[in-house]
Amino acid sequence: MEWFQKNPLALAGLVAWIVGILMLMPGRKATSVRIPRLGLLVTAAGVVLFCAGVGGRGPEFANEVMFWTFAVGALLCGVLMITARNPVYGALWFALSTLSTCGLFLLQSAPFLAAATVIVYAGAVIVTFLFVIMLAQQSGAAAYDHRSRNAIPVTLASFVLLGAITLTLHKSPPAFSKRDLKEEAKVEVAAAAPPTGMMMVSPDNLPKEKPASKPNQLSLETAKLPVGSMKGLGKSLFGDYLFAVELAGTLLLVACIGAIAIAPRREEGAL
Amino acid sequence: MAELLVTLVTIAIVVGAIPGVCNYLILLERKLSAWMQDRVGPNRVGPMGLFQPLADGLKLLLKEEVIPSHVDKVLFLIAPAISVFTALLAFAVVPFGPTDDPGVPSFIRFIIAPGIDIGLIFIFAVGSLAVYGIVLGGWASNNKYSALGGLRASAQVVSYEIPLGMSVLGIALISGSLNLETIMKQQIDGGLMSWNIWFQPLAALMFFTASLAEANRLPFDLAECEQELVGGWHTEYSALKWALFFLGEYTHMITISFLTSILFLGGWNFPIIAEATSSYPFVWLVKLLVLMSKAFFFICVIIMLRWTIPRFRFDQLMELAWRVMIPLSLANLLMVMFVKQFDLSLWWLFLGSCGLFAAWGLISASLRSAEERSRPGYVKRKKAAASHGHGGHGHGGHGHAAAH
Secondary structure (H helix, E strand, O other), rough: HHHHHOHHHHHHHHHHHHHHHHHHHOOOOOOOOOOHHHHHHHHHHHHHHHHHOOOOOOOOOOHHHHHHHHHHHHHHHHHHHHHHOOOOHHHHHHHHHHHHHHHHHHHHOOHHHHHHHHHHHHHHHHHHHHHHHHHHHOOOOOOHHOOOOOOOHHHHHHOOOOHHHHHHHOOOOOOHHHHHHHHHHHHHHHHHOOOOEEEOHHHHHHOOOOOOOOOOOOOOOOOOOOOOOHHHHHHHHHHHHHHHHHHHHHHHHHHHHHHHHHOOOOOOOOO | HHHHHHHHHHHHHHHHHHHHHHHHHHHHHHHHHHHOOOOOOOOOOOOHHHHHHHHHHHHHHOOOOOOEEEEEEEHHHHHHHHHHHHHHHHHHHHOOOOOOOOOOOOOOOHHHHHOOOOOOHHHHHHHHHHHHHHHHHHHHOOOOHHHHHHHHHHHHHHHHHHHHHHHHHHHHHHHHHOOOOHHHHHHHHHHHHOOOOHHHHHHHHHHHHHHHOOOOOOOOOOOHOHHHHHHHOOOOOOHHHHHHHHOOOOOHOOOOOHHHHHHOOOOOOOOOEOOOOOOOOHHHHHHHHHHHHHHHHHHHHHHHHHHOOOOOHHHHHHHHHHHHHHHHHOOOOOOHHHHHOOOOOOHHHHHHHHHHHHHHHHHHHHHHHHHHHHOHHHOOHHHHHHHOOOOOOOOHHHHHHHHO
16 A cells, blocks of 8 residues: 555556456446447556556666566556457457567577467467467357356456456565676677677577586576576576476376377267 | 568568468469470460469459349458468568678568567468468358368367477477577588488478378368369359469478478578588578578479379378377477486487388278278188189289280
């Protein structure tokens, strides 16, 4: 609350955002065209105000502009995804939201993460959604496309969650200071003479071997590493997080085998 | 600032050149298919029909834009744009000439975005978005045939992405990089005998096949197959919107050809005339021409494939992806890992690839006959032939004529 009193802009934005989502939710009394457009406007204004209220001023203007474009884009597309009346549009807004998030990843110098997210989510998962929707919507939109159930509690609950996350992020100090990391990365990159103006760093520019102080020999020192290199990511994934990666792989394999096992055989009438 | 200007100029050149090139590729396709079918081909406009693309382009521009009343207008209009956008975006990280030659004037650069660490993955990421154009076009048309085309396209593209990505992983392991320029440079430094095609022949074949499927080119054009689906996902499209879809397809073809030449055929490297050490005036022009010729060769192969292999049936298409190419590419990847782990000579990979190919052929042939034998109505071939005897009518003209 105290924080909101200091940032009235953010509070106003949040209120407008909530009101806008409620107006956008399908199934309210007035289903004329004007209401959703008004709701969209209110939501957009709310998101922009909230972001403007929360955000501070950074040193690099271009980065800031890109960050806010992607952040606002991701949030707005997320809102539109859950409020879209047509499931196909919902899936498309989801895709756009994912793409905006990938833009944020790129800004954080995580190009591999961005590309992998595009391949897996936008390229495969949402295409599969579209596939299913196109198969299922042969006879037009169903009743549950026109009405949202429990709109008010669902919206409020999700915003309580959002508030909890924001508050936690604001209260707890970050694990390592972002600015330190950035400066060190800059120093390293400058020392290694970057080939281009792109923010991606090729593996040749990795800092040379440092004395290993970590328990795991495979892991590189996070703070010293120019962020975004494939080599660092690979070493971290298959060094620090090897167990988690293997566990996830096993889980997927089990799910795969399960899917094959429960699918009907050809003799049982499947195609 | 200079960097920005060069980038903008490169983008302008690429975006300006590609539609023109695509236009002439259509002429090439028509001429080549005419040649293969012993026809004359387009020959009315200009000498040897050389101005035919201009006439076609003009026609597409001036044709009436029909938007049927029953379509979802927004998506109907966005779909062709997505198709072109993704195809052009993928070209951003493809080097289309010598990128590190000192003789090149400073204002020319043969790649739009140089030094991207994840170049190969970027191409796959953008390529995986290309399916949206087709799926949305098919859905927005609000037409059964279009929807079927869109469905087929989405299933096909999602399936073929897996072998496409996995076939290139071997190369990533061999060269230790995903940067296209680095991959090209490593092959060039070693000369002809270190082209990746020697170590990954099977991967090259799978990559080429899978990318044809990704681009919806024949024999994988199930999404638009005329005999079953009228025009598939573009049934309702006309004029420039239709042309945009095909601009996307031909751009995809160009990207595939460049990628195959860069990944497997050593980029601009060619014995004697364009080696890493060769230095004579305007050597960069020769290098550029070598790479372009390699890409042109692959474009011709793609076009001629169209008139050589008939279209697959849909279950055959899926079988090829899931039961042939994915296991094969996994085995190929394992092989590369084995060779790299034990520091064997890379030439083992050539032998291994050939062995893998032969083994897989044997396995699929024996599986085929096993499946035939397990069918309910199966009669042994010898018995069937004996019961038909010599009086049968299905034994082909030659044998019959000889008997008389």
